[in-house]
Amino acid sequence: MNLKIKIGKAEFKNPVFTASGTFGYGEEYADVFDISKLGAVITKGLTLKEREGNEGLRIHEVPCGLINRIGLQNVGVDDFIKEKTHFLKEQNAAVIANVAGFSENEFYSIIRKLEGQDIIKGYEINVSCPNVKKGGIEFSNDKTLFKNLLKTLRKETKKILIVKLSPSAGNIINFAGIAQDEGCNAVTVANTFKSAVIDTRKQKIKIRGGLSGPAVFPAVLNLVLEIKKAVKIPVIASGGIYNPDTAIQFLLAGATAVQIGTANFIDPMISISIIDGIKKYMQEQKINDINSIIGKVKI
Amino acid sequence: MKKILSTSRIIENRKITDDTFLMKFENRNPDKPLPGQFLNIKFKDHLDPFLRRPFAVFDFDRKTLSILYKVVGRTTSMLSQLQKNDLIEYLGFLGEPFDRDRTFNKLWVVAGGIGIGGLHLFIKNMKQNNDLELFIGFNTEEEADAFIRFLKPLHIRINAAVMDPKGKSKYFKGNIVKLLKKETKRCDTLFACGPELMLKSLYSDIIQKKRIPAYFSMDAIMACGIGSCMGCTIKIKEKGLTRFKRVCKEGPVFNADHIVWE
Numbered sequence: 001m002n003l004k005i006k007i008g009k010a011e012f013k014n015p016v017f018t019a020s021g022t023f024g025y026g027e028e029y030a031d032v033f034d035i036s037k038l039g040a041v042i043t044k045g046l047t048l049k050e051r052e053g054n055e056g057l058r059i060h061e062v063p064c065g066l067i068n069r070i071g072l073q074n075v076g077v078d079d080f081i082k083e084k085t086h087f088l089k090e091q092n093a094a095v096i097a098n099v100a101g102f103s104e105n106e107f108y109s110i111i112r113k114l115e116g117q118d119i120i121k122g123y124e125i126n127v128s129c130p131n132v133k134k135g136g137i138e139f140s141n142d143k144t145l146f147k148n149l150l151k152t153l154r155k156e157t158k159k160i161l162i163v164k165l166s167p168s169a170g171n172i173i174n175f176a177g178i179a180q181d182e183g184c185n186a187v188t189v190a191n192t193f194k195s196a197v198i199d200t201r202k203q204k205i206k207i208r209g210g211l212s213g214p215a216v217f218p219a220v221l222n223l224v225l226e227i228k229k230a231v232k233i234p235v236i237a238s239g240g241i242y243n244p245d246t247a248i249q250f251l252l253a254g255a256t257a258v259q260i261g262t263a264n265f266i267d268p269m270i271s272i273s274i275i276d277g278i279k280k281y282m283q284e285q286k287i288n289d290i291n292s293i294i295g296k297v298k299i
Numbered sequence: 300m301k302k303i304l305s306t307s308r309i310i311e312n313r314k315i316t317d318d319t320f321l322m323k324f325e326n327r328n329p330d331k332p333l334p335g336q337f338l339n340i341k342f343k344d345h346l347d348p349f350l351r352r353p354f355a356v357f358d359f360d361r362k363t364l365s366i367l368y369k370v371v372g373r374t375t376s377m378l379s380q381l382q383k384n385d386l387i388e389y390l391g392f393l394g395e396p397f398d399r400d401r402t403f404n405k406l407w408v409v410a411g412g413i414g415i416g417g418l419h420l421f422i423k424n425m426k427q428n429n430d431l432e433l434f435i436g437f438n439t440e441e442e443a444d445a446f447i448r449f450l451k452p453l454h455i456r457i458n459a460a461v462m463d464p465k466g467k468s469k470y471f472k473g474n475i476v477k478l479l480k481k482e483t484k485r486c487d488t489l490f491a492c493g494p495e496l497m498l499k500s501l502y503s504d505i506i507q508k509k510r511i512p513a514y515f516s517m518d519a520i521m522a523c524g525i526g527s528c529m530g531c532t533i534k535i536k537e538k539g540l541t542r543f544k545r546v547c548k549e550g551p552v553f554n555a556d557h558i559v560w561e
Contacts (some may be wrong), residue, residue: 059350
């Protein structure tokens with residue numbers, strides 16, 4: 001039974017990855033299970049300098065989901081290289097670095113620093129950051145900024161380049177097309193949905209942040225179906241998986257790989273249960289190669 | 300022990316007061332919880348409520364774990380309706396424990412009502428080798444009576460304050476900080492757990508003024524509970540640097556002098 005998948009030149013032992021921001025740099029989860037069993041660990045978003053993250057309320061539960069405004073708290077790329085890569089090598093984990101820059105230069109500098117790290121198989125570019133040199137507009141919201149960024153980064157790296165699309169940007173399908181045109185190896189569909197909650201007693205905003213969790217699954221599944229109709233490059237689905245069935249739905253819809261994120265807060269071992277669940281499905285359905293079901297269901 | 304989500308059968312879900320319950324359930328861990336550590340609890344097969352809820356380990360033995368909780372909203376209300384043999388799931392044991400190897404000449408433990416849940420195991424561990432006294436605040440006399448009866452097996456000196464006693468009361472009238480202000484004795488260290496307002500007032504009116512070394516067991520909304528999501532952070536100022544620290548990982552116990560209140 002083959003679970004291996006390929007994205008660009010990179011091969012992964014199975015299609016189950018953990019989503020950036022929900023898994024840290026892997027250390028805490030190594031206390032729970034052998035992280036080398038995952039297809040890949042996608043690191044917490046790495047910024048050029050260490051970031052403290054947001055003040056105030058950072059997470060808020062909603063029915064079947066979560067709104068977060070963590071604010072990219074991370075150790076910064078230099079400390080990541082110095083302090084976190086050794087552990088990941090020891091664990092034999094497959095690693096994709098999520099990269100978050102606030103200008104084109106920052107993205108470029110972070111990738112330059114990581115390019116020599118063999119443990120990193122590729123980069124997932126977080127374009128939902130505001131470009132501070134262009135008045136704070138998010139890269140994911142402006143086609144020109146988005147295109148220019150990917151053009152620059154593509155020249156910088158021999159590793160695989162994945163861009164994490166924003167579902168709150170207008171016309172995500174167009175952005176997926178631009179990513180393909182600029183030579184990206186895959187797109188992650190998708191980042192969190194912009195959301196808000198009001199405290200009715202105080203008559204004030206309680207939180208504004210990104211919505212994730214089972215609540216968003218059907219919406220993200222639909223995006224995967226639509227984007228697979230428009231682009232040929234692999235889609236990595238991220239949004240609301242909470243059991244093997246939802247992961248398999250994404251694969252059938254055309255995702256080459258899936259990311260488990262908020263579900264880690266239901267059960268820290270859920271990604272392993274999902275790998276086991278996919279194997280069980282393949283046995284029941286007499287499927288020898290996972291690649292044979294990817295994209296079997298089209299709109 | 301690897302931190303895994305364990306399914307556990309409820310043994311008892313007992314009412315202590317109108318809105319406070321003691322839940323006892325099967326202990327699935329081979330290792331022992333240390334004072335200060337907590338569990339993340341969720342309903343089995345539920346996606347709503349979604350996040351696990353943190354509760355201090357109130358007590359334990361080889362076969363059972365227990366938590367003390369107050370009904371403050373929908374999830375705790377649902378918890379209070381669970382019965383013997385119902386299943387829950389828990390993740391444990393989480394957080395950095397209190398430093399048990401230290402001894403104190405005189406130790407004060409200060410609880411704001413349900414805050415005793417976070418201090419009970421600490422008291423059990425520390426009372427043998429330390430001169431320990433509990434100060435605990437309640438809203439009503441009925442609450443005070445019920446808790447003091449419930450805490451009797453600890454066999455420690457308990458000083459209770461009641462916010463709103465009816466008429467003449469056997470308890471001190473007012474909040475726990477007011478009681479401590481009148482206290483002429485001194486302690487060499489203070490441990491506290493309770494509502495944020497109580498901890499803030501305790502810090503500014505007692506700890507800072509009397510320069511008492513103190514530690515607070517803090518509460519936070521949590522997602523992962525194991526230190527990877529950065530959702531449960533509080534601001535801590537240490538050696539001149541202000542950073543966000545995780546209540547679930549560097550905490551829940553913090554040096555009271557280091558906490559930066561928002």
